[in-house]
Amino acid sequence: MLEGRGMAVEWARELAEGKEGLVRLETADPNFDTPPHIVEAAHRALERGHTHYTDFQGLPELREAIAEKLEAEAGVAYEPATEILVTSGTAESIYIATQSTINPGDEVILTDPTYLIFEPNVILAGGVVVRVPLIEQARWALDVPTLKAMVGSRTRVIIINSPNNPTGTVFDRGELEQVAEVAQEHDLIVVFDMLFDKLVFDGQGMENIVSIPGMKARTILLGGFSKVYSMCGFRVGWLAGDAALVSWLTNTLHLYVSICASSMAQEAAIAALRGPQDWLKEWLASYQRRRDVLVEMLNTIEGIRCQLPQGGYFAFPDISGIDSDAYRFAERLIDQAGVAVTPGPDYGPRGEGHVRMVFGSESEDAVRVAAERMKKHLTHL
Numbered sequence: 001m002l003e004g005r006g007m008a009v010e011w012a013r014e015l016a017e018g019k020e021g022l023v024r025l026e027t028a029d030p031n032f033d034t035p036p037h038i039v040e041a042a043h044r045a046l047e048r049g050h051t052h053y054t055d056f057q058g059l060p061e062l063r064e065a066i067a068e069k070l071e072a073e074a075g076v077a078y079e080p081a082t083e084i085l086v087t088s089g090t091a092e093s094i095y096i097a098t099q100s101t102i103n104p105g106d107e108v109i110l111t112d113p114t115y116l117i118f119e120p121n122v123i124l125a126g127g128v129v130v131r132v133p134l135i136e137q138a139r140w141a142l143d144v145p146t147l148k149a150m151v152g153s154r155t156r157v158i159i160i161n162s163p164n165n166p167t168g169t170v171f172d173r174g175e176l177e178q179v180a181e182v183a184q185e186h187d188l189i190v191v192f193d194m195l196f197d198k199l200v201f202d203g204q205g206m207e208n209i210v211s212i213p214g215m216k217a218r219t220i221l222l223g224g225f226s227k228v229y230s231m232c233g234f235r236v237g238w239l240a241g242d243a244a245l246v247s248w249l250t251n252t253l254h255l256y257v258s259i260c261a262s263s264m265a266q267e268a269a270i271a272a273l274r275g276p277q278d279w280l281k282e283w284l285a286s287y288q289r290r291r292d293v294l295v296e297m298l299n300t301i302e303g304i305r306c307q308l309p310q311g312g313y314f315a316f317p318d319i320s321g322i323d324s325d326a327y328r329f330a331e332r333l334i335d336q337a338g339v340a341v342t343p344g345p346d347y348g349p350r351g352e353g354h355v356r357m358v359f360g361s362e363s364e365d366a367v368r369v370a371a372e373r374m375k376k377h378l379t380h381l
Contacts, residue, residue, distance in 0.1 A: 008116060008346035012330060016340040023370035025357045026340040028165070028314065030230040031366075034268075035279055038229060041271035045264035056259060057250045058086025058238070059266045065273040066223070066238050073197075074208035076216055082243035085250055086266060088258040090195050090224035090237035094121055096253040097220050097239060098157075101189050102127040106156035111142065113316070113347035113354075115165045115193065122159075130155070131348055136318065139307045140169035144178045151186050158183060161193035162206060166347050166356040167316045168291075168309020170200055173207045180212040190215065193222045195237075198280060199360075200311040201288045217242065227313075227360075228280070229272045234265040287313045290359040290367040297371035301378050313360025316344065320353030322378060330355055337377035339370045 012026035045051075057063070063080035071077050078084055087093045094117060102108060104126030110118050112131035122129050132147045134140040158179060162171045171179075183190050190209060197206045210216045224237030239249070291308070295315055298306040303321030323329040326343035333339050333355075342358075344351030359367045 008343050011327075012334075012340055012342045015331060015334055019334065019338075022334065022338050022340050023362055023366050023373070024340045025359065025361055025367075025370060026342045027361055028227065028358050029232045030227065030283075030313070030360050031362050032230045032283055034230050034234075035272075035275070037275045038231065038268045038271045041275075042234070042264045042268040045267040050263045050267060052263060054260045054263050054266060056255060057246070058084070058261060059263075059270070062086055062266050062270050062273075063238075065270055066240065069273055070208075070210075070221070070240065074211045076208075076210045078240050079243065083240055083246055085239045085246050085254060086261045086269075087237045087239055087254065088261045089235040090193070090222055090226065091117065092254070092257055093222040093224070093237050093239040094118065094191075094193070095124075096249050096257065097191050097222060098122055098125045098127070098159075099253055100245060100249055101125075101157050101191070101220070103156070105154060107152060107154045108156060109147065109150060109158045110348070111160060111164065112349055113164075113166055113344065113351045114159070115161050116346040118159050118161075119348075127156070128154070133350055134164070134167060134169060136167075136307060136350070139310065140164065140167040140316075142171060142175045142178070144175065147179070148182055151182055151188075155186060155188060157189045157191060159191040159193070160209070161195070163196040163199060163309075163311030165196065165312055166314055166342075166344065166351070166354075167307070168312045168314055169307075170204065170206055170310040176207055176209045177212055180209060180215050183218055184214055188218070190219045191222065192219055195222065195224050196227050196312045197223065198228045199284065199287060199313060201284070201291065202310070204310065206311065220245070225269050225272050231265075231268065231272065234262065234268055236261045236265040236269045286364060287360055290362075290364050291315065293364070293368050294357060294359050294371050297375055301375055304378070314356050314358045316347075316351075316354050316356050318354050324353050326351070326353060326355050333374070333377070337373045339373055 098121040102125035221240040225231040306317035344354030
């Protein structure tokens with residue numbers, strides 16, 4: 001049922017394994033080290049013997065910090081004691097959110113393209129995937145008329161991530177208002193994945209769908225620390241939603257899957273939210289410089305077109321003018337140019353003829369080297 005789905009990153013990782021001198025743009029793990037104050041918080045937790053179970057719902061102080069973040073950034077109040085659940089990474093949040101909202105036969109709307117593990121999670125819950133395209137020529141904007149046309153009597157959930165992985169599009173207020181209108185008219189649940197929320201370029205910010213009147217009650221927010229704070233290995237995320245749902249999840253699916261998130265990782269997450277944030281400005285500037293170098297170079301190569309990502313730290317170029325088979329293209333790129341990327345089809349049908357390039361996974365110098373290698377190699381194909 002799930003064989004081969006969501007495996008493109010692992011395919012690229014295995015292909016790259018053991019090869020010397022590669023520039024690795026296939027995995028969305030930031031090249032920056034975790035900020036020292038966050039590491040120190042985890043270290044202190046270990047030294048103090050904080051190695052036991054926490055409250056299954058998560059440390060109260062961490063839930064309070066998440067609630068403070070949401071009220072400050074989205075203008076919406078969440079009750080830390082009842083409306084926030086700390087999870088073992090955002091992957092757990094996605095799993096338990098889909099399992100708790102989708103019944104067999106329910107239709108679930110995903111954007112095309114979208115994060116590659118959404119589809120397997122929908123299938124595991126017995127749902128039926130319905131894809132609404134993002135319009136590449138409009139910087140991967142949401143096709144709102146198609147969204148409205150695709151909603152039917154069996155539609156139950158809309159899943160959206162912004163910034164979008166893999167395209168880097170950041171949905172604007174108008175687009176989210178259209179999603180909200182559809183959700184409210186048809187009594188749908190929205191799962192809104194905001195994992196890359198602070199990684200938005202050109203001085204812009206991320207709009208949160210819960211800030212739209214009436215949407216808090218029908219939205220499950222998913223967030224975490226892996227990408228913004230370079231804490232992929234800490235495995236701590238969170239989910240915010242209706243109190244009854246959070247209570248049920250805490251005592252059922254979350255309990256069955258992980259019991260609680262790592263105690264020392266939760267203390268590190270508190271430091272991430274409440275500690276210094278000044279370092280993020282330089283990180284964001286560095287990601288934007290890498291984006292600009294990579295996209296500018298890609299768009300000078302005949303047969304490649306690449307939209308400028310608005311957020312995240314990945315680009316999703318159309319390489320079909322060189323090779324319509326993204327897997328073959330990615331394999332040749334590793335073997336001949338020494339650059340590892342992820343084939344696009346796992347992100348949805350519109351990923352055919354595309355590859356994802358994670359410019360956040362390598363240094364600025366390495367991203368420049370990758371761009372130069374691709375320019376040299378692909379120009380001579």
